[in-house]
Amino acid sequence: MSSRRPFIVGNWKMHKTVAETVGYVAEFASHLPSSSSGCDMAIAPPFTALSSAVAAAHGTTLQVFAQNVAAEGPSGAFTGEVSAAMLKEVGCQGVIVGHSERRRYYGETDAVVAMKTRRALDAQLLPIVCLGETLAERESGAALEVIARQLRAITDTLTDADVHRIVIAYEPVWAIGTGQAATPDIAQQMHRHIRAIWEATFGASADTLRILYGGSVTADNIAEFTALSDVDGALVGGASLSPSGFANLVRGALATSPASQGV
Ligand code: PEP
Numbered sequence: 376m377s378s379r380r381p382f383i384v385g386n387w388k389m390h391k392t393v394a395e396t397v398g399y400v401a402e403f404a405s406h407l408p409s410s411s412s413g414c415d416m417a418i419a420p421p422f423t424a425l426s427s428a429v430a431a432a433h434g435t436t437l438q439v440f441a442q443n444v445a446a447e448g449p450s451g452a453f454t455g456e457v458s459a460a461m462l463k464e465v466g467c468q469g470v471i472v473g474h475s476e477r478r479r480y481y482g483e484t485d486a487v488v489a490m491k492t493r494r495a496l497d498a499q500l501l502p503i504v505c506l507g508e509t510l511a512e513r514e515s516g517a518a519l520e521v522i523a524r525q526l527r528a529i530t531d532t533l534t535d536a537d538v539h540r541i542v543i544a545y546e547p548v549w550a551i552g553t554g555q556a557a558t559p560d561i562a563q564q565m566h567r568h569i570r571a572i573w574e575a576t577f578g579a580s581a582d583t584l585r586i587l588y589g590g591s592v593t594a595d596n597i598a599e600f601t602a603l604s605d606v607d608g609a610l611v612g613g614a615s616l617s618p619s620g621f622a623n624l625v626r627g628a629l630a631t632s633p634a635s636q637g638v
Contacts, residue, residue: 379585381414381601382542382608383625384503385615386442386471386589389421396424399618400431406622410629412436414608418615419471422457429466440503441470443477446490448498459498469501471610473525475548485528492529496537503542503587503610504529506569510549518547519568526569530576538580542587543569544610550590552612559599562588566605594623598631 391399400418417438420428428439445456462470472495473488483491488504495502506525508518522545533541545565550557557565566586574581588600589610600606608628615621 379583379607381628382585382587383414383416383597383621383628384440384471384544384587384608384610385418385621386474386610386612387418387420387616388442388476388612390616391420391424393424393427396420396428397431400428400435400437403437403618403622404435406619408622408626408629411625413629414625416625417468418621425462425467426465438468439466440501441467442474444470444472444491444494444500446487446494448494459494459500463498463500467500469503469542470495471503471505471544473505475505475507475546475551479548485525488525489528489532492541493532496533496540501540501542503544505544505546505589505610507546507548507551507590513547513549518565522565522568523572526572530573533577535577538573538577539583542585543573544587544589545569546589546610552591554591556591556596556600557588559603562600563603563605566603570605592624594620594627597624597627601628602631 417440419440419442425439425441432439441462444462445453445458447453448458449460450458472491477483492502492504506522508521512518512521547557569586570581573584585607586605587608587610588606592609592611593614597609600609614624
């Protein structure tokens with residue numbers, strides 16, 4: 376059984392003001408079960424609320440991640456961009472990179488996602504690198520190959536020192552925001568595939584690599600995923616926006632995850 380520590384991350388996307396963020400963190404903390412020390416938890420608010428989220432979460436185990444980072448850095452003429460060093464300065468512990476909405480709406484290629492991952496690592500931020508196939512890719516039988524291609528773009532750029540400082544999220548595009556989560560069989564098969572590629576590239580560090588599932592995860596279905604041997608937590612969009620709902624989701628993950636039960 377896995378000894379990997381579960382990790383539950385809420386991706387807020389373009390939701391919540393500073394005031395809403397501060398209120399959320401206080402309410403979330405009040406709903407958390409005492410067993411929540413058994414897993415890692417993070418929220419990823421918009422850039423404008425990061426600093427306030429860090430201040431509000433001070434003294435709790437809730438971590439704050441950004442949703443995006445500049446591919447360039449550490450500074451320069453890149454209007455509208457925010458560098459990894461800037462995220463580190465405001466107290467972020469990590470950053471989501473390569474989310475499918477970034478790939479689809481903002482044209483982020485595998486190469487750009489690899490550059491962003493590098494920037495995060497160099498700034499001592501934990502990158503959560505998102506991989507996922509579209510419905511058309513799945514229906515044409517290309518899902519495994521698409522994920523392998525997206526993953527290799529990252530592994531090709533990593534050094535031995537990096538391999539313990541990265542989290543992967545498998546997020547099938549067709550499951551994001553649709554209410555149609557992947558089946559546990561699909562999730563387990565893809566997570567195993569990712570771990571096998573990692574093992575072929577980096578050997579035993581595959582045992583400690585955390586791979587999160589994302590795509591219509593809720594408090595009602597989280598247990599189906601965290602019970603799987605190669606699923607180490609979840610990246611959660613819509614269901615992370617309510618503090619009580621997200622706390623319930625954490626509770627569901629703790630109830631099933633082997634590592635959080637010390638086995
Ligand atoms: C996401 O945006 O990363 C996500 C998984 O969204 P949702 O949980 O709403 O499907």
